[in-house]
Amino acid sequence: MYAVIFKAKIKKLDEEYAQVATRMKELALEQYGCLEFVSVIEGENEIAISYWENEDDIKIWKNDPEHILAQELGKTKWYESYKVQIVEVIREHSGNT
Amino acid sequence: MYAVIFKAKIKKLDEEYAQVATRMKELALEQYGCLEFVSVIEGENEIAISYWENEDDIKIWKNDPEHILAQELGKTKWYESYKVQIVEVIREHSGNT
Numbered sequence: 448m449y450a451v452i453f454k455a456k457i458k459k460l461d462e463e464y465a466q467v468a469t470r471m472k473e474l475a476l477e478q479y480g481c482l483e484f485v486s487v488i489e490g491e492n493e494i495a496i497s498y499w500e501n502e503d504d505i506k507i508w509k510n511d512p513e514h515i516l517a518q519e520l521g522k523t524k525w526y527e528s529y530k531v532q533i534v535e536v537i538r539e540h541s542g543n544t
Numbered sequence: 545m546y547a548v549i550f551k552a553k554i555k556k557l558d559e560e561y562a563q564v565a566t567r568m569k570e571l572a573l574e575q576y577g578c579l580e581f582v583s584v585i586e587g588e589n590e591i592a593i594s595y596w597e598n599e600d601d602i603k604i605w606k607n608d609p610e611h612i613l614a615q616e617l618g619k620t621k622w623y624e625s626y627k628v629q630i631v632e633v634i635r636e637h638s639g640n641t
Contacts, residue, residue, distance in 0.1 A: 450631060452549070452593065454582065485551065487591045489584040494591045496549065502634075522639065530638035534547060534631035537599075541627035542619065 448482070448536040449502055453495040455521070455529040457488070464525050467517050479508040491527070498536075505533060545579070545633040546599055550592040552618070552626040554585070561622050564614050576605040588624070595633075602630060 468486070475481035475497055481504075486495035499505050508514060521529065565583070572578035572594055578601075583592035596602050605611060618626065 449634075450549070450629075452547070454593075485589070485591065487584045487586040487589050489586055492582070492584050494582065494584045494593065496551075496591065528638065528640045530636060532547075532636040533634045535634055537546075537630045537632055539627060539629040541625065543625045 449499045449505060450534050450536060451497045451499070451505055452532040452534060453493075453497075453529065454532075455493045455525075456527040457491045457493055458525060458527045460488075460525055463520070467520060471514060471517050474511065474513060475508055479511065480504045481508065493526075502533070546596045546602060547631050547633060548594045548596070548602055549629040549631060550590075550594075550626065551629075552590045552622075553624040554588045554590055555622060555624045557585075557622055560617070564617060568611060568614050571608065571610060572605055576608065577601045578605065590623075599630070 472484045472486075475484055480500060482498040482500065484495070484497045486493065497508075499508075569581045569583075572581055577597060579595040579597065581592070581594045583590065594605075596605075
């Protein structure tokens with residue numbers, strides 16, 4: 448399994464951000480085979496992680512026209528800076544406490 | 545480069561949590577070779593990611609006595625459930641907007 452870690456310093460979020468973020472999550476999960484999508488915002492820091500079966504799915508998702516537009520909006524309006532990391536999950540464990 | 549993704553559903557955070565979280569970050573960075581440590585909390589969701597040069601460093605850090613105690617406190621007091629994923633960073637890109 449692979450994941451895309453997106454970390455950003457937020458400039459200014461607006462109502463359009465909320466709409467686009469919801470739409471991107473829906474699109475990734477329903478039409479591009481995204482396995483899981485989590486995002487957390489605290490103050491000026493955002494971390495979002497999406498999980499994928501393989502790297503091809505990530506590339507195809509990256510080139511979706513609506514997603515390209517959202518990436519542009521992110522760069523021009525919402526984020527001060529950002530970092531994207533493509534990672535492979537080596538192992539995992541979880542627990543209910 | 546490797547990373548540890550820690551995701552948790554929060555049960556209840558307290559003052560001890562803030563102290564221990566700060567101490568763990570400091571310890572990982574200053575004594576265990578952690579390259580970067582980021583964490584974001586929103587509502588009941590926490591995502592923390594630490595970055596490491598290799599997997600051995602991660603294993604050594606996991607077994608630090610103070611860290612073991614913190615993990616136990618997390619399981620018994622602070623978290624409802626959690627997931628830990630060890631990942632390898634394949635590629636990354638970043639931007640200032």
